Amino acid sequence: MPIGCIGAGFIMDDCHLVAYRAAGFHPAAIASRRREQADKVAERHGITRVFDNPSELLTDTSIEVVDIAVPPDVQLEIIREVVRHPHIRGILAQKPIAGCFSEAQKIVDLCHDAGVTLCVNQNMRYDHSIRACKTMLDQGKLGEPVLATIDMRAIPHWMPWQQRQGWMTCRIMSIHHLDAMRYWFGDPVRVFASFRTDPRTTFPHVDGIGLYILEYASGLRCQICDDVWAGPAREGAAEDLGITWRVEGTEGIARGTIGWPKYPRRCPSTIDWTTTDIGRWEQPRWDEVWFPDAFAGPMAELLVAMETCVEPNLSGRDNLRTMALVDACYESAKTHRAIELPTSP
Numbered sequence: 001m002p003i004g005c006i007g008a009g010f011i012m013d014d015c016h017l018v019a020y021r022a023a024g025f026h027p028a029a030i031a032s033r034r035r036e037q038a039d040k041v042a043e044r045h046g047i048t049r050v051f052d053n054p055s056e057l058l059t060d061t062s063i064e065v066v067d068i069a070v071p072p073d074v075q076l077e078i079i080r081e082v083v084r085h086p087h088i089r090g091i092l093a094q095k096p097i098a099g100c101f102s103e104a105q106k107i108v109d110l111c112h113d114a115g116v117t118l119c120v121n122q123n124m125r126y127d128h129s130i131r132a133c134k135t136m137l138d139q140g141k142l143g144e145p146v147l148a149t150i151d152m153r154a155i156p157h158w159m160p161w162q163q164r165q166g167w168m169t170c171r172i173m174s175i176h177h178l179d180a181m182r183y184w185f186g187d188p189v190r191v192f193a194s195f196r197t198d199p200r201t202t203f204p205h206v207d208g209i210g211l212y213i214l215e216y217a218s219g220l221r222c223q224i225c226d227d228v229w230a231g232p233a234r235e236g237a238a239e240d241l242g243i244t245w246r247v248e249g250t251e252g253i254a255r256g257t258i259g260w261p262k263y264p265r266r267c268p269s270t271i272d273w274t275t276t277d278i279g280r281w282e283q284p285r286w287d288e289v290w291f292p293d294a295f296a297g298p299m300a301e302l303l304v305a306m307e308t309c310v311e312p313n314l315s316g317r318d319n320l321r322t323m324a325l326v327d328a329c330y331e332s333a334k335t336h337r338a339i340e341l342p343t344s345p
Contacts, residue, residue: 001026001064001065001303001306002026002028002029002062002063002064002065003020003025003026003027003028003029003063003065003066003067003299004028004029004030004031004057004058004060004063004065004066004067004088005017005027005029005030005031005047005066005067005069006030006031006032006054006057006066006067006068006069006070006078007032007068007069007070007094008030008031008032008034008037008038008040008041009032009037009069009159010159011069011094012030012041012067012069013041013044013045014264014291014292015291015292015295016067016069016292016295016299017041017044017045017047018045018292018295019292019293019294019295019296019299020295020296020299021045021046022293022296023296023299023300025296025299025300025303027045027047027067028047028048028049028062028063029047029048029049029050029051029057029060029063030042030047030049030050030051030057031050031051031052031053031054031056031057032053032054033053033054035050035052035053038050038051054078054081055081058081058082058085058088059085061087063087063088064087064088064089064090064306065088065089065090065091065092065302065303065306066082066088066090066091066092067092067299068082068091068092068093068094069094069121070094071159071161072094072096072097072098072099072103072165072171073098073099073161073164073165075093075094075097075098075107076098076103076106076107079091079093079107079110079111080110082116083110083111083113083114083116084114086114088116089115089116089117089306090116090117090118090119090302090303090305090306091111091116091117091118091119091302092119092120092121092298092299092302093107093118093119093120093121093316094121095120095121095122095123095175095176095179095319096171096172096175096323096326097120097316097319097323098323099165099171100323100327101320101323101324101326101327104316104319104320104323105320107316108316108317108319108320111316112316117302117305117306117311117312118315118316119298119299119301119302119305119312119314119315119316120298120314120315120316120318120319121295121298121314122175122176122179122298122314122319122322123290123294123295123297123298124176124177124179124180124290124294125179125180125183125297125298125313125314126290126294126295126296126297126298127258127260127269127290127294128268128269128271128286128288128290128294129245129256129257129258129269129270129271130180130183130184130245130256130258130269132256132271132284133184133245133247133254133256133271134183134184136252136254136273137184137185137247141251141252141273141275142247142248142249142250142251142252142253142254142273142275143249143250143251143252143276144218144249144250144251145184145185145218145220145247145248145249146219146220146221146248146249146250147220147221147222147223147246147247147248148181148184148185148220148221148222148223148245148246148247148248149222149223149224149225149245149246150177150180150181150223150224150225150243150244150245151224151225151227151243151244151245152173152177152224152225152226152227152228152242152243152258152261153227153230153231153240153241153242153243153261154227154228154230154241154242154243154260154261155200155228155229155230155233155234155241155261156169156172156173156228158172158201159172162203162205163203166204166205166206167205167206167207167330168198168201168205168207168208168228169195169198169207169208169209169210169226169228170193170195170207170210170226170326170329170330171207171326173226173228174207174210174212174224174226174326174329175322175326177212177224177226178212178214178224178322178325178326178329179319179322180245181214181222181224182321182322182325184247185216185220185222186216187321187325187341188214188215188216188222188325188341189215189216189217189340189341190214190215190338190339190340190341191212191213191214191215191325191328191329191332191338191339191341192212192213192215192332192337192338192339193210193211193212193213193328193329193330193332193333194210194211194332194333194336195207195208195209195210195211195333196208196209197209198228198229199229200229200234200235201228206330206333206334207330207333208228208229209226209227209228209229210224210225210226210329210333211223211224211225211226212224212225212226212329213338215338241261241262242257242258242261243257243258243260243261244256244257244258245257245258251275251276251277252273252274252275252276253273253274254271254272254273255271255272255273256269256270256271256272257269257270258290259289259290260289260290260291263289263291264291266289267289268285268286268287268288268289269289269290270283270285271283271284298314301313301314302314324341324342325341328341
């Protein structure tokens with residue numbers, strides 16, 4: 001199925017298109033706000049059709065699927081135009097799907113009313129260690145979950161468009177970790193978040209370093225530390241970067257690492273696990289990495305959903321709950337109190 005690509009920045013060039021070609025998908029056309037950038041990306045990835053702008057691409061009736069990788073504050077406008085074209089049946093929208101929950105709701109409603117299948121690119125769910133842990137939880141190997149943590153010490157490359165947003169970590173990086181907790185355990189009943197600004201980042205922002213506590217009705221507690229300062233590693237000190245996670249249950253423990261902070265070096269994520277039944281650590285390993293290999297997952301999920309007429313797990317409707325959790329984190333940090341999540345977004 002031909003895929004029309006909107007956006008020609010880093011995430012499309014280095015991740016989406018690399019993963020799609022490896023998976024045998026068919027990115028057939030591309031457009032960006034700058035034609036010269038789209039030309040460059042098309043040449044690198046063998047895309048034969050380049051359009052001057054997204055509006056021209058959308059008139060190509062051979063395109064049934066659109067992959068959108070643009071900043072969140074322009075995504076609503078683009079999707080509003082996409083759904084006006086009846087030949088387009090599916091959209092993969094970059095995360096965050098919008099700059100806030102209310103805009104995300106508008107996007108979901110637009111796609112629903114137009115009969116367009118919407119999938120959101122929460123691609124950390126397709127990181128191999130995150131997915132392996134989900135399998136263990138679904139199989140009940142760890143027993144009842146008791147405590148889960150994600151600890152990130154990394155220095156992201158912030159995008160230039162973030163300077164006009166006034167925010168960065170929670171909606172861009174922490175959204176992955178918050179969504180991973182939802183993927184593993186479902187929705188929490190409340191969240192407490194605390195932010196401080198990142199000393200390295202010069203543009204104004206409300207959320208640099210982020211700390212999160214998620215409370216579940218079962219008694220499960222989840223903790224996330226997203227440290228985007230990670231010490232003065234860019235200022236001359238030795239670096240100590242990485243992402244680790246851990247899930248403790250009544251019958252077992254799973255722990256893992258996420259290799260992304262070492263990108264562009266290929267560093268696979270890992271999982272180790274033990275249970276009361278086996279009494280030893282199991283350590284499966286693989287060669288694939290989150291960036292870029294896992295980016296095939298959300299597109300594959302969208303294509304399968306369109307083929308089978310089944311709502312994708314990464315649907316826009318599901319992502320509204322991730323967006324509601326993210327917005328609750330901002331409210332919590334602003335008001336210095338725990339925020340209860342609505343039973344329905």
